[in-house]
Amino acid sequence: MEQKIKEFPAFKVNGFIMLAVVVSLILIGFWYLVSSVQGLEAILVRGLKVTDFIIGGEDSVAELVAWLAATLLVVVIPSLSGFFVVEPNQAVVLVLFGKYVGSVRSSGFWWTNPFVSKQKISLRVRNFNSKIIKVNDAEGSPIEIAAVVVWQVFDSAKSKFAVDDYSEFVAIQSETAIRSLAIRYPYDSSDETNTPSLRGIPDEIAHALQKELQARLEVTGVEVIEARLSHLAYAPEIAQVMLRRQQAKALIDARRQIVEGAVGMVNEALNRLATEQMVNLDDERKASMINNLLVVLTSEQTAQPVINAGTLYN
Known part of the structure; x- marks a missing residue:
């Protein structure tokens, strides 16, 4: 079984220091090369043979310096490819001959092994707005739903090597999680x-959507900062029916509240009449009074009933 790759710091050196070293070595190499060329020209002017280098002498030293200067330049110049720049909220993944050798997160100018390949990964916070998806809810009603997901990469190695395209993976898994929810x-x-x-x-x-998304995207080294529904509605084919159903439910709830309030007001009125002994009502007249009060209080239009409260004298 292949071992899972996790991000770890890569070898790096301050780029400005290495730039000074490389430039110095290149200048030294060129100086030695120019000096050795001048020495070789002097050899040719005097008409010396190549065997002088084998025998020894100052002319052979000039030729040796030429070889050393050329070797120095050949070794140092390729090291220029080891320089790279890391921007804020960015990581650079380093791979040496197919092997992951670490990531650099610190922003700045750096130098590393010139033979490694470098891949930049953005660590910035991103938004994903899903398309409006049509799906059946738990009761089988077709609905339209969409969500916005705020995410960012927290492990550059997983994002680079776990999937082909982590941005596309986030989009697909987000829509799958929305459907599942x-x-x-x-x-x-x-x-x-x-x-x-x-x-x-x-x-x-x-919260449930964020938790499910995080479980799905953990393999890619992505952190889900927030996930929230951005669109929720019934599908067009049942929207009108459901609207009438909601209106009927709202009307029933409103009527229930009106009746409860009216009954409370009637009860309060009867209790106050009985407590203050303003008038004595028999059961028949109480029922008539309650009926008339409820008609007044629950009617949608202004009602003017004749309230019979009985007579004061028997």
Whole structure:
């Protein structure tokens, strides 16, 4: 089984220090090369043979210096590819001959092994706005749902090597998580059942979506900062029916509240009449009074009933 790759710091050296060293070595190499070329020209002018280098002498030293200068330049110049820049909120993944050798997160100018390949990974916070998805809720009603996901990379090695394209992976898994969430909850629930619903508990739904997304995206080294529904509605084919249903429910709830308030007001009125002994009402006249008061209090239009409170004298 292949071992999972996790991010760890890579070898790096301050780029300005290494730049000074490399430039110095290049200048020294060029100086030795120019000096050795001048020495070789002097050899040719005097007409010396190549065997003088084998025998020894100052002319052979000049030729040796030429070889050393050329070797120095050949070794030092490729090291220039080891320089790289890391911007804020960015990581550079280093790979040497197919092997991951670490990541650099510190912003600045750096130098590392010139033979490594470098891949930049953004660590900035990003938003993903999902498309509006049509799905059936827990009760089988077709609904439209969408969400916005705020995320960022926290492990550059996983993001680079765990999947082909971590941005596309985030998009696909986000839509999958939204579908999975929608089929577990109804769009709405009645007050009697008190069942958790997509519309009734938005904070809990957002937390559940974030938790499920984090579990799906952990393999890619992505952290889900926030996930929240951005669109929630019934599908167009049942939207009008559900709207009438909601209006009927709202009307019933309003009527119930009006009746409860009216009964309370009538009860308070009868208790006050009995307590202050303003008038004595028999059961028949009490019933008539209650009926008339309820008509007045619950009527949608202004009512003017004749209230019979009985007679003062028997």
